[in-house]
Amino acid sequence: MTTDQLSATFSALADPTRRAILARLSQGEVTVGELAAPFDMTLAAVSKHLRVLERAGLVTRGRDAQFRPARLDATPLAAASEWIGDYARFWEDSIGALDHYLNALQQIRITAHDKENTHG
Incomplete structure (x- = not known):
């Protein structure tokens, strides 16, 4: 079952941990380990949150040798903001x-x- 982009964005934003991850990524790209540091959760749990954010188009992952830094892609937030603005x-x-x-x-x-x- 596929969902529309707006639904995926709001679904991803529904979790406070994912919102905190996005807030951190708004300051620049970081690794999963750096993202996990302030949270009381495993790297695997942070990775799951990142996958949800990636599916929603809010996060992209790069390749830097063995590291896969995550970075914010705020494009879907514009549509969410416009919808709320209505x-x-x-x-x-x-x-x-x-x-x-x-x-x-x-x-x-x-x-x-x-x-x-x-x-x-």
Whole structure:
């Protein structure tokens, strides 16, 4: 079963360890051993995370003699960011409507307070 690129990207990003790996790779390419150092996991476990990231297109692996340094490929993140950005308009509209509603309530409260002080 194949998944679309956006689904693969979000699936890869769903794991906090993989997000941490991507954050580390954003600073430059590193080996699996260097990636594994801050984590309490085996090299094999880090390699599994890297394979998920590679399948999602977020990581590429090079060849440098016997080393296979990993590097970030942020291209799929652009599509994910664009997809999320499409919902920014929804949130802006929702927040705008809430702001309008709160301003209306505040105006009603001020008007009621003024009438109370005028007639009271």
